[in-house]
Amino acid sequence: MDSCALNGFLAPAQRERLLAAVPKRHSVRSYIGDPDVSGLSALHYAAARFCLPGARLMLGEGNPEALYRKFPFVPAIHGTRRFAAVIADMETPHADLHAGMCGEALILEAVSMGLGSCWVMAFKRNGAEIELREGEKILALIALGLPGEEPGPFRRKKLNEICQSDPSNWPLWAYNAAECVRKAPSAVNQQPWRLAFAGRTLMLSAVRGTPLDLGIAMLHMSLGVGEKPHVIRWGEGKEIASLVAEDRL
Ligand SMILES: Cc1cc2nc3c(=O)[nH]c(=O)nc-3n(C[C@H](O)[C@H](O)[C@H](O)COP(=O)(O)O)c2cc1C
Numbered sequence: 001m002d003s004c005a006l007n008g009f010l011a012p013a014q015r016e017r018l019l020a021a022v023p024k025r026h027s028v029r030s031y032i033g034d035p036d037v038s039g040l041s042a043l044h045y046a047a048a049r050f051c052l053p054g055a056r057l058m059l060g061e062g063n064p065e066a067l068y069r070k071f072p073f074v075p076a077i078h079g080t081r082r083f084a085a086v087i088a089d090m091e092t093p094h095a096d097l098h099a100g101m102c103g104e105a106l107i108l109e110a111v112s113m114g115l116g117s118c119w120v121m122a123f124k125r126n127g128a129e130i131e132l133r134e135g136e137k138i139l140a141l142i143a144l145g146l147p148g149e150e151p152g153p154f155r156r157k158k159l160n161e162i163c164q165s166d167p168s169n170w171p172l173w174a175y176n177a178a179e180c181v182r183k184a185p186s187a188v189n190q191q192p193w194r195l196a197f198a199g200r201t202l203m204l205s206a207v208r209g210t211p212l213d214l215g216i217a218m219l220h221m222s223l224g225v226g227e228k229p230h231v232i233r234w235g236e237g238k239e240i241a242s243l244v245a246e247d248r249l
Helices: 012-024 037-049 095-112 172-182 211-224
Strands: 031-033 055-061 082-089 116-120 136-147 193-198 201-206 230-234 239-245
Touching: 012 095, 012 211, 037 055, 037 082, 037 095, 055 095, 082 095, 095 116, 095 136, 095 211, 136 211, 172 193, 172 201, 172 211, 172 239, 193 211, 201 211, 211 230, 211 239
Parallel strands: none
Antiparallel strands: 031 136, 055 082, 082 136, 116 136, 193 201, 201 239, 230 239
């Protein structure tokens, strides 16, 4: 099992800020405008900062009608032209998981600035004028703008349903990490993650789900641990990654 680039990805102050944004985040599909100039420059800075091997973010601008596909019963995204393209170089190992981590970090940063966001995998490739390098692919767009709607009901599985043993018997850091994963967004709200705890190790595994969903969950798992020092290692097969707590705290 090798170490994950998520280790050391964020400075302590950033971790604290992003963790505080987790309960405030929800998907926003109705916007009342683009981010203002200072918001945009902060987003550009964050997008350039949140990159991991094989994954990067690029801000773009376009007409929402040309960018996003429409589905029955899902409100169309409207009211903002700004988005971030979540890009992966498919030849780099774990690039798609890294892309999920980077995109979710940008979303939580945007929430901490008072902006709304929505992950969108159902986008129209031709609507997003983003230059790609050889081997790269846009995995998703993230709509970004001034939120024009309140959060809807919080629809998630119970914590017990995503944990393989009773999380109330786990140490607090592992319980908090699992709760933070539970709050993560996922495509079609599938919540494809499962967590198991043993010794000092919290394991994240996948039940279907897209690599983006699992990268997002990995970021949430790491943030949820709070200040507890830890190392994340890649797993094998259905086990995506393990978070091993260090005994220093
Ligand atoms: C990888 C990913 C892809 C998504 N794609 C879309 C999409 O194409 N269209 C859309 O309206 N919402 C999309 N969503 C938003 C999810 O439907 C939403 O996160 C989920 O229903 C949970 O709701 P919440 O984000 O408000 O907590 C996507 C979310 C993720 C994580």
